[in-house]
Amino acid sequence: MGLLANAASTINAWGAPPVVILGCLTALVLWRFIRFTLLPKLHPEEPVEVPYWLPWVGHARAYISNPTKALTDCRMLYHDDRKPFSITIAGRRMYILTAPDDVTAAYRNFSTLSMDIFTQDLMRGFNVSPWALARVFEKPGASMQLVGPNPRRKSLAGLTVEHFRRQLFPGDKLTQLGQVTLDYVERSVRWENMIAPAYVMASTGQYKDISLLHWCEDVLLHAATRSFFGNAFIEQSPNVLNDFLAFDNVSWKLMYQMPHIISDDMLKYKHALVDAIEKYLDLPQDQRPGANWFTEMQELEMRGLSISTRDMAKLICAIYWVINTNAYKLLFWMLAFMFQDKDLTGKVTAELATCFRPDGKLDIPSLQSQTRYLTALWHETLRLANSSASARVITADTQLGPYTLRAGHRLLIPYHQLHRNLAVYGSNAEAFDISRFLNDEKLAQDPSFRPFGGGSTYCPGRFLAKQEIFMAMAFLLCRFDVQVQSQGAFPRMDDAKPGIGVVSPVEGDDMVLRLRVKE
Numbered sequence: 001m002g003l004l005a006n007a008a009s010t011i012n013a014w015g016a017p018p019v020v021i022l023g024c025l026t027a028l029v030l031w032r033f034i035r036f037t038l039l040p041k042l043h044p045e046e047p048v049e050v051p052y053w054l055p056w057v058g059h060a061r062a063y064i065s066n067p068t069k070a071l072t073d074c075r076m077l078y079h080d081d082r083k084p085f086s087i088t089i090a091g092r093r094m095y096i097l098t099a100p101d102d103v104t105a106a107y108r109n110f111s112t113l114s115m116d117i118f119t120q121d122l123m124r125g126f127n128v129s130p131w132a133l134a135r136v137f138e139k140p141g142a143s144m145q146l147v148g149p150n151p152r153r154k155s156l157a158g159l160t161v162e163h164f165r166r167q168l169f170p171g172d173k174l175t176q177l178g179q180v181t182l183d184y185v186e187r188s189v190r191w192e193n194m195i196a197p198a199y200v201m202a203s204t205g206q207y208k209d210i211s212l213l214h215w216c217e218d219v220l221l222h223a224a225t226r227s228f229f230g231n232a233f234i235e236q237s238p239n240v241l242n243d244f245l246a247f248d249n250v251s252w253k254l255m256y257q258m259p260h261i262i263s264d265d266m267l268k269y270k271h272a273l274v275d276a277i278e279k280y281l282d283l284p285q286d287q288r289p290g291a292n293w294f295t296e297m298q299e300l301e302m303r304g305l306s307i308s309t310r311d312m313a314k315l316i317c318a319i320y321w322v323i324n325t326n327a328y329k330l331l332f333w334m335l336a337f338m339f340q341d342k343d344l345t346g347k348v349t350a351e352l353a354t355c356f357r358p359d360g361k362l363d364i365p366s367l368q369s370q371t372r373y374l375t376a377l378w379h380e381t382l383r384l385a386n387s388s389a390s391a392r393v394i395t396a397d398t399q400l401g402p403y404t405l406r407a408g409h410r411l412l413i414p415y416h417q418l419h420r421n422l423a424v425y426g427s428n429a430e431a432f433d434i435s436r437f438l439n440d441e442k443l444a445q446d447p448s449f450r451p452f453g454g455g456s457t458y459c460p461g462r463f464l465a466k467q468e469i470f471m472a473m474a475f476l477l478c479r480f481d482v483q484v485q486s487q488g489a490f491p492r493m494d495d496a497k498p499g500i501g502v503v504s505p506v507e508g509d510d511m512v513l514r515l516r517v518k519e
């Protein structure tokens with residue numbers, strides 16, 4: 001009713017005569033009654049639509065100001081029954097799935113639920129030209145062929161996902177990538193090399209105080225950038241990681257297609273990143289050794305399609321962002337949670353110590369097999385800190401249990417909602433508690449645990465992410481005695497920022513660690 005009063009006073013402020021005000025309000029009430037009371041009775045096969053007062057605008061305000069809260073409020077409006085519901089944002093209707101069975105069914109549907117439109121939107125967000133975009137999504141034929149093996153005649157967009165899987169799934173290529181990452185992390189987390197002003201806050205002969213957040217950024221962004229592009233990229237554009245972080249911080253403006261007037265910062269950093277990648281691509285090949293197989297294949301294919309260097313840089317920029325946006329934040333939350341609990345810190349450190357061979361080298365396979373507590377910490381942090389969602393466009397009417405999802409609308413699977421399911425995680429679902437994963441080894445396979453999505457877009461980087469995060473923790477915890485130096489409150493998760501991945505800490509929230517070399 002508050003909204004009705006607001007609407008009335010707005011129309012009043014235009015100086016409209018009372019009869020017009022009354023007419024508008026009557027029409028609004030009638031529209032709302034038909035749409036949210038009458039039509040649902042006539043069409044019980046449609047998922048319930050959460051009511052709203054402003055036609056077209058729908059739930060936009062609540063969703064943009066805090067999407068997590070907006071979706072939780074909608075779910076609780078129906079007493080957490082977890083049936084599908086829909087919301088409307090700026091004229092677009094979006095179905096929301098929060099029940100494990102519905103989510104599993106959606107991930108299995110490859111025929112009428114598509115991700116392509118979102119991928120194209122993302123590329124348009126990076127200003128890829130329409131010609132290059134069409135080229136990337138074109139299927140091979142008489143006028144166009146790709147260079148590498150392509151038995152299923154996929155477009156370059158389709159083949160890129162396959163290339164990712166070949167590079168990032170367990171096998172020779174991941175082993176090679178893991179070794180490059182390991183070499184970098186091993187060197188970077190040595191006392192004498194931990195000198196970057198980006199994260200070292202104080203340093204004496206006995207100890208160093210470091211910012212946990214900035215150290216996580218430094219170690220993982222360097223490792224991934226070097227293992228994908230070799231060293232030349234950062235050497236040629238030393239500011240590229242700062243530009244990436246500044247972009248990452250406001251990248252939701254790109255995803256939510258915010259108008260230019262409020263996106264100056266995002267556009268500036270995006271252009272800086274694209275410039276740096278273009279400069280890298282302009283270097284002769286022999287001056288930029290060390291790129292991995294995936295990066296080389298992508299470049300080869302794009303050059304084969306005569307895509308301009310500028311467009312190539314934009315396409316690679318989108319990939320660079322996907323590769324880097326999540327892992328450093330997850331490392332931050334894992335360490336922050338762990339340091340809250342001395343007993344857990346001791347157990348994780350002891351496990352990691354067993355992963356070093358007698359010659360002092362870290363054994364990558366042991367990171368998987370000898371880390372029970374660390375693995376539970378990884379799962380519990382992924383559960384709590386991942387505010388991603390899988391999104392699909394419905395290309396034809398789709399049956400989901402008793403419900404029909406209509407073609408043309410969108411579908412969202414928000415992980416925050418899945419990961420707070422009381423029926424799966426118990427009454428303390430909001431709390432950090434690794435014992436739920438320690439005591440139930442099958443919980444990580446539960447359909448309500450989807451930190452890496454599922455179906456056609458199941459994250460191919462999940463093995464590398466785990467490996468690099470565990471490596472960084474191994475060197476930090478086994479080389480140094482670490483004390484939490486900051487006295488303040490635990491860093492807060494910035495749930496209010498439209499979430500598109502692992503959640504950031506609220507700006508300014510961090511932890512200061514004091515490191516001393518272990519005896």
Ligand code: HEM
Pocket residue numbers: 161164168322323324326327330386388389390391451452453454456457458459460461462464465502
């Ligand atoms: C903790 C770290 C990470 C998390 C939580 C994460 C999460 C996700 C999620 C949820 C998706 C699926 C989104 C959807 O269904 O629409 C995804 C997709 C993807 N991720 Fe990750 N990711 C992580 C690290 C990485 C890394 C390190 C790489 C690469 C080196 C990577 C590469 C990708 C790619 C290429 C896709 C798109 C797959 C496709 O569209 O088919 N991710 N990631």
